[in-house]
Amino acid sequence: MPDSLSALRQEIAELLPRLRRFGRTLAHSREDADDLVQVAVEKALTRTDQWTPGTRLDSWMFRIMQNAWIDELRARERRGQTFLPEEEGEHVGEGASGAQLDAILVRKAVAKLSDEHRAVVGLVLVEGLSYQEAAEALDVPVGTVTSRLARAREALQALLGEWP
């Protein structure tokens, strides 16, 4: 079915900006995030038969990304690589507005969350998925999403003070 494959390709291409954004919530650097998107797209293209038309393509892609990220973290662990969030290469210049500063603080706080917490924050708070959709993307029960998000929000509050 070259036509539907071609259409799927096009739809994934349109999702790229959002996949990159989700990557930024999961990974610790821009480059890691884009590498993750690349791996996920490659994986998706090799298993297009597993995609059910009519279901949410973004959730399917997020799920592939999340699984690829877990694989990557495990591989790093096996290699014994100590892995610390790198400092964001951003400089808060004198011209930085309050909003820009807040954005940086929020990203830094998210980077300090655990991998599990970052995934639910990325899906529910950044990507705007429902709890149910996030649960499907993460392959966990809805209750797990609810409790992880609650803990993630507490952690964010602790890091950011007044939250939201």
Added chain:
Amino acid sequence: MSRSEEELLKVERARMAAAFDGVLKEPVPERLKALLAEPAPAAQVVDLGAVRALRRGMNNWAAWGGMAATLVLGTLIGTRLAPSDGDGLDRGRLVATGSIAHALEQQLASANAGPVAVQISFKAKDGRYCRSFTTNASAGLACREADGVWALQQVAATVPSPTGGMRQAASSLPPAVLAAVDASMAGEALNAEQERAARDGGWR
């Protein structure tokens, strides 16, 4: 979800969106767009993601395989020291010869069938074209010089695969070679089309 809970979530989402939405306005990198371009990329086009993923885990290994190893191993795989022609520029330069040189000059990554496989082709920071290659027992990176020879930048021994097949995947390149690729690559690896164009243009 209670009403106030719902409102709180809305506010949090807005704050999160403000923090992460910048990426939505950035241009999507070519390498990601290329994955979804028509026609489908050839299967053997380099998996740069795998290369990068591997390379990231190998920073501690980057120092491995320095010049001494290069010299020793370089001679193992059928290379020679180019004779110094007196201008000094060639002194100490290791160049590929024989089947490796031939593959570097002619072979496309999508057509790896001979004794040598070529994986990544890219333009180096100094403007030269460079290509990674593997044989049954070695892997390396060579860059094409203005005089038409392929100068070896890094060579490492590899374990021959039990099946006798070639190690063709870029992800199976040894750390030292990946580190050399990473250190010299100017932008992205060439895609299949760019690779062909570069070859047809004589790597100039």
